[in-house]
Amino acid sequence: MIVGTLFIILICLLIGSIIYGRRLVRTEVTDAVFGNPTRALGGWHWIVAGVSSILIIWLYFSWDAGRAFFPKSANELCQVAKLNRTANPIRSAFPLEDRLLRSTLLLERDYGQMDALESKLANTNFNETDRAELQSVISEMRATLAAQADPKLMDPGTAGRLDEIATRINDLAKNIADDNYPSTPDPDREKALAQPAWGETSTEIPPMPMTDLGYKFSKAAEVMDGISKDFSKIRNNGENITAKLEALQARYKGFKIDESDGEEITAQRKELLKQVEKIYRRIDDGKIFPSAMTQKVEDALINLDDVKKSEQGMLRYIDIFALPGGDILAGNRACSEQGSGRWLPKPSDTLQTFVKMAHPDEGYKGIPLLWYKMKPVGEVFEILIPDWIANLVPGEYPRHDDAGNVLTNFKNKVYNFATGNYESMMIPVPIGHIWDSMMRVLAGLFFGIILGVPLGLYMGLSRFAKGFFDPLIELYRPIPPLAWAPLILTIFGIQDDGKIFLLFMVAFAIMVISARTGATGTQLSKIHAAHSLGASKFQIIRKVILPNSLPEILTGIRIAIGVCWGTLVAAEMLAGTTGIGFVENVARKQSDYEIIWMTILLLGLLGLLFDLIMRFIIHRTIPWRGKG
């Protein structure tokens, strides 16, 4: 209901913004010259058009829109799929989906194998009489195969059974075309209606028929199953052929292998005889029929296909247009979506999964995506105060006295304060996979900035610093961060430390280079001006060179965030127990498309969020960029 409404609104938005955009262009026509960059300004309606296109495509190809508008059709298509599945053993014997008749294919293969066997026989060590005998057996096999393809030699009983199959299929087709079939109402309808709806249990489609149309196809599928089983029992080995086969069997069984020429040659001879037996068994299967004798069955199947199509009616068009890019297939127990409906999770399902995983009751591997937890203030800020500060306080940590009392002293109190071990107010603290990932990026970035920017500025101003640090940074910068990951994670551990250090390395190099570029680009006259206004060295760095480098530094931060984000997810995939990358890695192992898709979207949205924040900061802090 919501999805359907949303889908229609999105289509209206798309069409509306296109019309609005066209109209706007018409009013501009007088000064619209190609190549005028101001024509790229504005245009929020194209943003609306772009976003709604993406959402429409997503809703459409994930079958979410189809499910919203035709909630029962998947169940009906599932019943049709059952009929297809049960008809498949017969259909595959005829050139309905394949190019060749099954019998033709088998003949071609068997002849080919006998050709290979003959040439092998010529190259294997046999005495003349043995060779002649085996050659004769192979020739006889060819004759038997040819006999199976001959309609005149076919057993009348077998022909009768084939005709009976054709009649049964035709009867079934007639039944399907009949509006009153099946004559009795569905006894399991109530149970079927109580099934979980489409999409309620991951991607599964309710298998029991919920409509009359579905029941018809499901019933037909049962009948078809019987026909298929009977068809597969038919073998083309009537009297004429059985005699030939028995004679053949006697001949190759009676063949004695000459074992006097050593083990190796004997093994070769045995191998060849084994292959003769293999081909014999194939022929004995009797799956080759004269093509004229199976024509009736083929015609009946084509008839059944036509009836099936016309009886589906609208359902076929729903399948083609509302559920694009794949079919619904019936397995032994359940029906499943295939194609884009399978690997492109539906927006509504993805949102539901997100909400479920965000909440701590569900979460993912025990941790929610993003939630909060009440924690005492002391515990939160404990990380800011180093524990060793207590060691600096004069005196000793308290010892217990003779009565066994443990008394506290000032030094101990300081220690308790530094470790957050005191009563304090509870405040909400964000937790979860998303939060962990974001904190890692921000921590890496923070250290990268506070260490990278000063070094970069120094390198921009000092020949020594430039020459001394340049090789170091230029050497490690081009190395893909992930190449470092195994080493760093081994040294610093797979928890936050290693990842933050890895991200620090990434951010550091970028920040050094951008700060250096900024410092190098300072106009000499500005520095002269600052000098003549009485600024000290430190003041010049702080008040002139740093602000002058801000555009480059902020651009550097923007780039660094992007690179860190990418590196972090990859690092989390390598190792760790929390983070978005971890979630995706686990989902990958379980082929859970919905969670994979959700993490991809989350990463995209968070990256976008970071970039928008940076753009906002850049806009607010350096409006003078390029105008100096």
Add this chain to the structure above:
Amino acid sequence: MSDLVADKVNMVFNTKGGGTVHALKDISFTLKQGELLSVLGPSGCGKTTLLNIIAGFNRPTGGAFYLGGEEISGPGLNRGMVFQQGALFEWLTVAENVNFGLRMKGSDKKETAQKVEEWLDIVGLQGFGNTPTYQLSGGMQQRVALARCLINDPDLILMDEPLGALDALTREKMQTLVLKIWKETGKTIMIITHSVEEALLLGERLFVMAPRPGRLHKEYQLPFAEQGLTTDPREIKNSAQFSETREEILTMIWNMEEEIMGKTNAA
């Protein structure tokens, strides 16, 4: 008193090819307090080098400048400088630019704000205190640069082609402003310029420099700056004395340029 004294100042640069360039040779002069000096010369005659040395950004290879009897050995607050493009700090507002020097000293905030108001008033930028610098026009930027320099109360004001980048109309207004400031504050001002007319108008004294090696070629004592305080500059420019001097100097510089061209062609 704080006169500027040049004592046989020499500046020799080493070039990368191993040769030397004599940028300034035996420059000696005395600039009394309150004098207005303009320096003129063909490009490459060492005008800017001279100014940079006086400002303390470069050190001469021989001789020295003395301001008020003290040798100049680095940038100092007793000399203010106005640059060609203003060299304003575009990330600061007008007021923050003007009070930059005072903030670096850590002066009292109230006093600073008051001074900024005064100086913005003098240079004609009342009410522009909170405007971001990058939004100002070229002429206004130069006014800010002037105020930023003057607020520190320097003894000597150095101007490196301060009006070079302005349009003709703004330029005339700024010339009047410079004269007004010179009169009202009684500061010593040294202006480097490319324009002969500007040098004549803004120079109580005028040095014409010659290139290769850079040296003082000729000195003039001119009445136009004094006249400019009371008379319309356009009237001065139309006077016979002004045109004569202008023609004389133009011919002089023209000949120098010819000579350089000749030298270059011969080499």
